[in-house]
Amino acid sequence: MKELKHRFSSGFFIVLALALLIFGSNNTSLVNAARGQVTDFFVPILSVASRPLQAVDDFIGWTQQVAIVFSENKRLLAENAQLKQARITSSQLAIDNQRLKRLLNVGEGQVNIIAAARVVSDSDSPFFKSVLINRGTDDGVLKGQAVINEDGIVGRIINAGSSSSRVLLATDINSHIPIKLASSGINMILEGDNSPYPKLGFLPLGEEISVGDLILTSGYGMVFPPDLPVGQVLEITEEGIKIKLSTKLYNLNYVSIVGYEIIRSPVSRPVSRMGDHSPKGKK
Amino acid sequence: MMKGPESKSERGFRWALPSLSILLLILLMQLPYRISFLDNLLPFLPMAAVYYWGILKPNLVPVSAVFVLGLLQDILSGGPLGMMALLLILVRLFVIQQGRRFLEREFLFSWLVFVIVSLVFGLVTWAISSIYIREAQYILDALGQSMLTIAIFPVIVWGLGLFRRMLVAEKR
Numbered sequence: 165m166k167e168l169k170h171r172f173s174s175g176f177f178i179v180l181a182l183a184l185l186i187f188g189s190n191n192t193s194l195v196n197a198a199r200g201q202v203t204d205f206f207v208p209i210l211s212v213a214s215r216p217l218q219a220v221d222d223f224i225g226w227t228q229q230v231a232i233v234f235s236e237n238k239r240l241l242a243e244n245a246q247l248k249q250a251r252i253t254s255s256q257l258a259i260d261n262q263r264l265k266r267l268l269n270v271g272e273g274q275v276n277i278i279a280a281a282r283v284v285s286d287s288d289s290p291f292f293k294s295v296l297i298n299r300g301t302d303d304g305v306l307k308g309q310a311v312i313n314e315d316g317i318v319g320r321i322i323n324a325g326s327s328s329s330r331v332l333l334a335t336d337i338n339s340h341i342p343i344k345l346a347s348s349g350i351n352m353i354l355e356g357d358n359s360p361y362p363k364l365g366f367l368p369l370g371e372e373i374s375v376g377d378l379i380l381t382s383g384y385g386m387v388f389p390p391d392l393p394v395g396q397v398l399e400i401t402e403e404g405i406k407i408k409l410s411t412k413l414y415n416l417n418y419v420s421i422v423g424y425e426i427i428r429s430p431v432s433r434p435v436s437r438m439g440d441h442s443p444k445g446k447k
Numbered sequence: 448m449m450k451g452p453e454s455k456s457e458r459g460f461r462w463a464l465p466s467l468s469i470l471l472l473i474l475l476m477q478l479p480y481r482i483s484f485l486d487n488l489l490p491f492l493p494m495a496a497v498y499y500w501g502i503l504k505p506n507l508v509p510v511s512a513v514f515v516l517g518l519l520q521d522i523l524s525g526g527p528l529g530m531m532a533l534l535l536i537l538v539r540l541f542v543i544q545q546g547r548r549f550l551e552r553e554f555l556f557s558w559l560v561f562v563i564v565s566l567v568f569g570l571v572t573w574a575i576s577s578i579y580i581r582e583a584q585y586i587l588d589a590l591g592q593s594m595l596t597i598a599i600f601p602v603i604v605w606g607l608g609l610f611r612r613m614l615v616a617e618k619r
Contacts, residue, residue, distance in 0.1 A: 173509075173510050173511070174510050174536060174539075174540050177510050177511065177513075177514040177532070177536050178533060178536055178537070178540075180514070180529075180532075181514065181517070181518075181529040181530075181532040181533035181536060182529065182533060183529070184518075184528050184529030184532070185527055185528065185529035185530060185533060185575070185579075188527070188528035188529055189527065189528070189579070195528060198522075199522050199528075202519065202522045202523070203522065203523065206474070206519075206523060209474065210474065210477055210478065210523075213474060213478055214478050214479055217478055217479065217480060217481070221481050283479055284479070285477040285478065285479060285523065286477065286478070286479040286480065286486055287486060287524050287525050287526075288476040288477060288486065288489045288520075288524045289486075289489075289524055289525075289526050289572075289576070290486070290487040290488075290584075290585070290588035290589065290591075290592070291526070291572075291573075291576035291577075291580065291584050291588070291589075292524065292525050292526045292576070293486075294525040295479070296477075296523070296525075330525055337580055337582065338580075358584060358585070359585075360483070360484070412483075414481060414482065414483045414484070414485070414486065415481040415483075416479065416481075417481075
């Protein structure tokens with residue numbers, strides 16, 4: 165009798181698990197809400213539990229920095245001199261650019277940083293690449309928003325609880341991000357394939373691309389703001405073009421959630437104002 | 448008879464220990480380790496724990512608890528809902544069906560059986576994930592996870608042995 169009861173309960177839960185597996189993916193809003201509730205509960209625990217790992221990581225980073233401090237300083241001094249030159253050039257270009265944009269009445273995208281978050285959990289499977297962060301709808305985070313860090317793109321929010329969210333990484337097989345080649349501006353799609361190096365899709369015929377080419381976001385799709393660093397072309401083979409992302413997705417710590425919208429001035433500005441952008445104080 | 452309520456509370460704590468150990472292993476798997484390629488190679492820790500407790504104390508990890516824990520792992524890891532719940536129940540069922548007394552007797556023998564369980568577990572994880580994504584995934588990833596689980600099985604058994612000793616201490 166006990167055996168029978170045991171078999172029945174095992175059978176019941178197996179059927180339940182199978183039903184969830186088959187129908188769970190369809191009924192997304194209900195399932196996502198439930199997932200959000202559970203992650204909201206566990207994210208504080210994971211957040212505390214991941215602190216020691218963070219401390220170890222920080223310590224390793226610190227020892228590495230100490231080891232190379234002299235050579236690094238020398239390199240940085242040289243780089244600083246170069247950057248000072250580049251800053252002068254880029255500020256001139258920025259003024260130029262602004263003037264031309266006004267002339268064409270190009271809609272300026274507005275990027276809002278919605279929240280900064282800490283990555284508290286990493287996926288444990290090679291087939292599903294996502295992380296949990298400790299910010300949710302209470303902080304203004306919504307499904308579909310872009311997640312970036314100081315190096316470039318990270319991914320986008322696929323599920324938001326009230327105080328936690330799940331970020332689908334750019335390497336996941338379900339991730340498709342509109343990008344462009346920095347040099348020529350050709351639009352393409354960055355497709356994750358669960359490997360550390362996502363591939364490029366939709367390269368137009370006859371276009372040239374070479375190893376080391378810089379890839380930026382294109383801003384199409386209104387998720388990622390344009391011109392964020394994505395990565396560089398790593399290798400070109402018959403199977404496809406692989407990209408080395410500028411962000412180390414295995415080593416994420418703090419990330420920013422950004423919203424992006426285009427604001428276009430309702431009436432075009434009079435042409436006479438095109439050159440008029442002298443500092444306000446001079447007026 | 449006098450000890451009634453006390454032993455009851457002890458029993459309450461005792462019941463929770465094996466499930467708690469599985470919960471800890473699930474959380475351990477979710478932590479960000481910040482090491483390249485490690486997330487592709489994380490061992491199936493909760494599976495090893497379900498195997499261990501299935502042999503030693505199957506009544507302390509009832510199928511309902513295994514289901515809830517599996518579901519929790521699915522939710523926290525962002526995988527298909529129900530996959531780990533299903534697989535962990537199957538592991539428990541396998542251990543109980545295959546005569547746990549036999550597995551309990553010899554560590555090396557239970558490790559040998561675990562090799563098969565772990566490899567099949569990895570294969571099924573790969574298969575379900577591939578069907579879920581609708582694209583065949585890289586099979587060696589799942590097998591790598593299986594291999595690592597097999598390799599660290601003695602460590603897991605040692606760790607869970609600490610929990611088991613707490614159980615025995617509680618019993619006295």
